[in-house]
Amino acid sequence: MRIIITYAxxxxxxxxxxxxxxxxxxxxxxxxxxxxxxxxQKTNALFxxxxxxxxxxxxxxxxxxxxxxxxxxxxRLLRKGTRAAAxxxxxxxxxxxxxxxxxxxxxxxxxxxxxxxxxxxHLKKNRRIKSSVISVITDFGVHPFWVxxxxxxxxxxxxxxxxxxxxxxxxxxxxxxxxxPIDPKFLHxxxxxxxxxxxxxxxxxxxVLIVSGSFGIGPxxxxxxxxxxxxQILVVCARNKNLFTRLKNKNYPQVLVYGFVENMQDLMAASxxxxxxxxGMSISELLVMELVPIFISAIPGQETENIKAMKExxxxxxxxxxxxxRSIVLDYLGNxxxxxxxxxxxKEIKRPYAVQELGNAVCADSIRAGG
Numbered sequence: 001m002r003i004i005i006t007y008a009x010x011x012x013x014x015x016x017x018x019x020x021x022x023x024x025x026x027x028x029x030x031x032x033x034x035x036x037x038x039x040x041q042k043t044n045a046l047f048x049x050x051x052x053x054x055x056x057x058x059x060x061x062x063x064x065x066x067x068x069x070x071x072x073x074x075x076r077l078l079r080k081g082t083r084a085a086a087x088x089x090x091x092x093x094x095x096x097x098x099x100x101x102x103x104x105x106x107x108x109x110x111x112x113x114x115x116x117x118x119x120x121x122h123l124k125k126n127r128r129i130k131s132s133v134i135s136v137i138t139d140f141g142v143h144p145f146w147v148x149x150x151x152x153x154x155x156x157x158x159x160x161x162x163x164x165x166x167x168x169x170x171x172x173x174x175x176x177x178x179x180x181p182i183d184p185k186f187l188h189x190x191x192x193x194x195x196x197x198x199x200x201x202x203x204x205x206x207x208v209l210i211v212s213g214s215f216g217i218g219p220x221x222x223x224x225x226x227x228x229x230x231x232q233i234l235v236v237c238a239r240n241k242n243l244f245t246r247l248k249n250k251n252y253p254q255v256l257v258y259g260f261v262e263n264m265q266d267l268m269a270a271s272x273x274x275x276x277x278x279x280g281m282s283i284s285e286l287l288v289m290e291l292v293p294i295f296i297s298a299i300p301g302q303e304t305e306n307i308k309a310m311k312e313x314x315x316x317x318x319x320x321x322x323x324x325x326r327s328i329v330l331d332y333l334g335n336x337x338x339x340x341x342x343x344x345x346x347k348e349i350k351r352p353y354a355v356q357e358l359g360n361a362v363c364a365d366s367i368r369a370g371g
Contacts, residue, residue, distance in 0.1 A: 141305025179351025
């Protein structure tokens, strides 16, 4: 059996999900030939430049244009035209990708981004490939671009996500409620006391984890200024080197500052609350860790849809500014029953074994197909 896993380098979550799937098959099914590709590398140079840099530029500098683009492509009355235009642009600029998929014609194409999913589905619909096309939706909401004729099945994060797909006309039998694939390291939780000692924080003191996201967005410095006297804080600055330097120079007591980290699962397990952007992958990880979220600086579109999904389950609150965050954190600090109530809700919807269940489903499909 041969599997090609595809993603597009626009945001970290798509890659992380694809990587989790890839390593699962590499480590657990060594008899399967598996390959992972960034499909943007199989487009022309101009498209590649725009796709790689355009997303981060819009998010960081002209967010209103991103909001407008999402509305134009999401609104049902405009969807037919915007979808046709986007599909034309995608196919025009991804001829090398189409040739690659036709030449390889693997047993399965698993996509964690709607762009390669659409290209693969188009080829399947037109009988250019025989591959089973699986779309792994990496948010809790569903942008219409994820829905493509020719897709064999959709992997979704929640019942909320499943209902949206069904409203889009997708038959329930083609929807697999498995969760968003995450790195297996989030499944292995150490004792909090041991982690606190390892990290260098006080055991038993209320701990807040602040994660600025892959683009380093959010009023992180102001949040730390308002909270450091009340709780101990772990701050992950990601790409924001200026923020990292400023916070380090302030040398606050009971505040640990990080850039990129490889042990996010440890920082989560040692914390009571996480302040984070509501990306699909981030939410999936914090749910598995049973960590209560406070959402900040949501990107209009997919992240605001993720917030809607979490509100459906009574999980997470959204804060408009650092002052609101301080009030929410202090409320949780003084009312531990509130935290415990949310953790119980998290236990009901978390799906820690998404990647394993996807692997089992693929192997079962292969057996049924005689592979």
